Amino acid sequence: MSGDPLDATERDVVVVGAGAAGMSAAYAAARAGCTVTIIDANPVAGGQYHRRRIDAATYRPRGCDDEAVWRRIHIESATTVYAVEIIDHGTQRIFGVRTRGDDRHRRDVDLVRARRLIIATGAYDRPLPVPGWDLPGVMTGGGAQALIKGSGVLPGNRVVVAGTGPFLLAVAQAILEAGGSVAAVVEANDPVALRRHRSALTNVGKAGELARFITSLTRHRVPYLRRHRVTRVHGDTTVTGVTLARVDASWHATPGTDRFIEADTLTLGYGFTAQTDLPAQLGCTLQVSADEGLAVTVDDDQATSVTGVYAAGESTGVGGVDLAGIEGLLAGAAVARSLDHPSPLRDEPALRRSRDRMRAFADALATAFPLRSGWRDDLEDDTVVCRCEEVPAGRIRNAITELGAHDARTVKLLTRAGMGWCQGRVCSLAVDRLCPRSATLDGQARAATRPVAIPVPLGAVADINLQSRRES
Ligand SMILES: Cc1cc2nc3c(=O)[nH]c(=O)nc-3n(C[C@H](O)[C@H](O)[C@H](O)COP(=O)(O)OP(=O)(O)OC[C@H]3O[C@@H](n4cnc5c(N)ncnc54)[C@H](O)[C@@H]3O)c2cc1C
Numbered sequence: 001m002s003g004d005p006l007d008a009t010e011r012d013v014v015v016v017g018a019g020a021a022g023m024s025a026a027y028a029a030a031r032a033g034c035t036v037t038i039i040d041a042n043p044v045a046g047g048q049y050h051r052r053r054i055d056a057a058t059y060r061p062r063g064c065d066d067e068a069v070w071r072r073i074h075i076e077s078a079t080t081v082y083a084v085e086i087i088d089h090g091t092q093r094i095f096g097v098r099t100r101g102d103d104r105h106r107r108d109v110d111l112v113r114a115r116r117l118i119i120a121t122g123a124y125d126r127p128l129p130v131p132g133w134d135l136p137g138v139m140t141g142g143g144a145q146a147l148i149k150g151s152g153v154l155p156g157n158r159v160v161v162a163g164t165g166p167f168l169l170a171v172a173q174a175i176l177e178a179g180g181s182v183a184a185v186v187e188a189n190d191p192v193a194l195r196r197h198r199s200a201l202t203n204v205g206k207a208g209e210l211a212r213f214i215t216s217l218t219r220h221r222v223p224y225l226r227r228h229r230v231t232r233v234h235g236d237t238t239v240t241g242v243t244l245a246r247v248d249a250s251w252h253a254t255p256g257t258d259r260f261i262e263a264d265t266l267t268l269g270y271g272f273t274a275q276t277d278l279p280a281q282l283g284c285t286l287q288v289s290a291d292e293g294l295a296v297t298v299d300d301d302q303a304t305s306v307t308g309v310y311a312a313g314e315s316t317g318v319g320g321v322d323l324a325g326i327e328g329l330l331a332g333a334a335v336a337r338s339l340d341h342p343s344p345l346r347d348e349p350a351l352r353r354s355r356d357r358m359r360a361f362a363d364a365l366a367t368a369f370p371l372r373s374g375w376r377d378d379l380e381d382d383t384v385v386c387r388c389e390e391v392p393a394g395r396i397r398n399a400i401t402e403l404g405a406h407d408a409r410t411v412k413l414l415t416r417a418g419m420g421w422c423q424g425r426v427c428s429l430a431v432d433r434l435c436p437r438s439a440t441l442d443g444q445a446r447a448a449t450r451p452v453a454i455p456v457p458l459g460a461v462a463d464i465n466l467q468s469r470r471e472s
Contacts, residue, residue, distance in 0.1 A: 011037045011074075013335055014097050014114035016081045016278060019047020020061055020321045021313025021328035022120030027064040028332025029118075030073045031344035037112060038073060039099055041080040047122055047313075048142065049321040051149040061325050078102040079110075082453045084117060084278050093308045100456050109460040116308050116335045119279050119296065120328060123272035123314035126293070126429050127163075128375050129393070132233030133268065134384045141171040141269035154180040156265025160242050162186035162230045163269040165369040169213035171267055176220050183263045184223045186230055186244055188251050188270070188375075193368040197361070206320075206361075229253065230266060231378045239264055251374030270371055272318045273429065277450045279315070282306050289317040290363035292371060292439050293429075294448055300352065301334035302327055310335055319362035326355045376434065385434075386427040388420020396434055407440075408432040408447035423450050 011034075015026045018040035030036045038045070046052050046059040060070070079099045088094035095117045101108030125140035127133070137156060141163065144155040158181050161172045172182045198207070217224055225244065231253055232243040241262045245253035274295045276286055285305035289295040295317035302310045312331040313324035330351055333343045345351060379385070381394025399405040399414040408424070408431040411417055417431050418424030424431070428447045432438050 010113040011035045012114065012339055013037070013116045013118060013332075014039060014095070014112055015118040015120060016040075016084075016097070017047065017120035017122055017313070017315075018042065018045035018059075018075060018077070019120060019122050019313060019324060020049060021122070021315075021324040021331075022047070022118065023059065024061045024064060024325045024328030025118045025120055025310075025312050025332035025335070026073050026328075027061065027069055028329045028344050029336050030332075031066065031069045032333065032336030032341035034116075034336050034339055034341060036073045037076060037114070039076045039079050039081055039097065039112070041078070041102070043078045043102070045075060045077065047324075048145075049324075051146060053150060053152060061328070076112075079108075080454050081278060082456050083451070084281055086282070087113065095308065098461075100454065100460070109456060109463070115339065116310065117282075118328075118331050118335060119304075119309065119311040119315050120313045120324075120331075121275040121278060121315045122324075123274045123318050124425055125268075126270045126273050126371075127268040127426060128270050129383055129385045129427070129430050130230055130233060130268075130375070130378055131380055131383045132235065132239075133266075134387050135233055135235050135239050136237070137235065137239030137264055138233055138266045138268065141167055141267045142272075144171055144265075144267045145174050148174050148178045152178075154178055155267065156239075156263070157181060158183050158263045159265040159267060160184050160186060160230065160261055160263045161267050162188075162242075163267075163271075164188045164371070165269070165271050166191075166210065166213075166365070167269055167271070169210070169217070171269070172222060173213050173216050176216055176222070182217075182220065182222045183261050184225055184244070185217065186228045187224065187226050188229045188247060188372070189369050190226050190249075191368070192226075194365075197364050197368065229375065230268075231258070233266055234260075239266055242266055247374055249372070251372035252377055253374065270429075271366070271369065272314065273425070274315050274317060276315060276448055277453045279304055279306075279309065279311060280445065280449055281451060281453075282309055284309060284311070286441065286445050288439065288441050288444065289366070291318060291366035293318070294441070294444050302331035303334060308338075317359070317362065318366070319359055323355060323358040323362060326351050326358070330355065371433075373433065385430050386415075386417035386420065386424075388422055388426070389416040389418075391415050391417040391427075393434070396431060400435060405435065406437045407435050407443035409443070409449075411435060412447065418447065421455070423454075424448070 083098040087096035125142040246257035285297040296311040310331040312327035379393040
């Protein structure tokens with residue numbers, strides 16, 4: 001190997017994530033003159049919001065339309081980054097990005113080197129457990145959307161959309177537009193709180209979108225039940241219906257308000273959790289954001305606390321697709337400047353102002369749709385909380401009350417809740433909220449620490465490490 005640890009085939013910048021944030025970041029950095037590779041787990045670029053079928057037109061973020069720039073960007077799709085590390089701490093800091101091919105190519109591991117890293121890994125759904133949620137036919141709102149957007153498949157024939165937040169409306173709208181039937185939208189909070197943010201909604205251009213969703217529900221005669229929660233899912237081998245109850249401000253069910261709704265599908269979603277595993281591996285500072293979940297801390301340039309690592313989009317806190325795109329542009333421009341290229345952006349101060357306005361609105365929205373604790377009343381001892389390892393609520397309660405566990409990580413070590421295929425992405429919110437020390441930075445960060453983000457065959461990792469040693 002030469003004295004320069006970064007040879008010509010390697011990149012100035014690796015961007016992890018090809019959603020609105022990652023694609024915008026890559027475009028800005030490449031436009032300024034950087035060599036850029038984007039790595040994304042999905043088969044096609046677009047992320048969650050712009051998810052599309054494999055044969056659809058290629059996704060381009062708004063304003064990023066110079067195809068000559070895109071031709072200079074290398075996109076590695078269907079490839080997951082399972083670990084990131086600093087492999088050269090010298091004056092020229094070099095990052096190692098370890099990747100694995102998708103489930104058909106699990107032995108395809110690789111090591112990509114880069115001078116700068118932009119993390120734009122987005123977020124994932126926050127479901128909460130309810131008796132019967134392990135039946136086939138229960139899925140997250142994002143899962144239902146992914147079926148529709150990515151494969152053109154409806155999640156079911158008659159769907160109840162439940163949880164909290166404006167995303168419920170987006171899920172219902174997607175089902176209706178695809179020709180499906182929505183039995184009810186069940187919102188645990190009272191969106192009347194949104195009235196206080198009416199002018200902010202208009203300022204960030206969201207009022208029209210909200211009005212469209214509401215009109216669509218009205219036209220299709222879909223009941224929008226505020227201050228209601230699904231308290232039980234029914235069915236033997238698959239979902240046949242759900243019980244709903246009216247809830248108070250803490251989400252405790254009001255006795256005598258139960259009602260049954262027939263449905264073959266239930267989608268659950270109580271907001272989103274930012275994907276923070278890669279920045280956590282590098283030791284980037286994390287914070288608890290307005291929605292009480294973890295997020296990567298960034299400065300005005302989208303730089304994290306680790307030199308050379310930037311973050312944009314939902315990984316820095318859930319805030320919507322437009323905010324993600326702007327943060328991406330700013331991150332790409334900042335990275336370019338740090339590598340002595342001029343900023344490719346015409347009006348950075350205006351973009352920064354838009355970003356700050358949208359971020360403030362996202363924080364206000366999070367407080368209008370908070371996560372309350374009444375859902376815990378529904379859990380019976382045999383309600384499964386960790387679906388991968390089949391750990392019921394009773395075993396988790398026992399770990400807390402009898403064995404003295406205080407946080408989700410200790411519960412995980414005592415019960416295996418969070419040790420399965422999804423590595424706690426589905427259950428760790430619930431486990432954390434069942435613990436005495438819940439919603440703390442320390443407790444959540446400990447539970448979300450994943451030295452290897454997805455399962456990788458040991459033999460494949462051993463092979464690549466052997467190969468790198470032979471090369472050096
Ligand atoms: C499930 C879900 C559904 C949503 N639906 C809507 C909606 O209908 N309307 C709306 O306004 N907003 C929606 N949002 C919010 C919206 O998706 C975001 O505002 C926007 O997509 C954020 O863009 P992003 O680039 O930050 O992240 P994303 O669009 O989520 O993109 C992140 C990308 O990173 C990739 N990735 C993550 N980890 C890795 C890894 N380790 N290795 C490689 N690739 C990785 C993912 O495959 C993904 O393509 C949704 C969010 C989620 C989580």
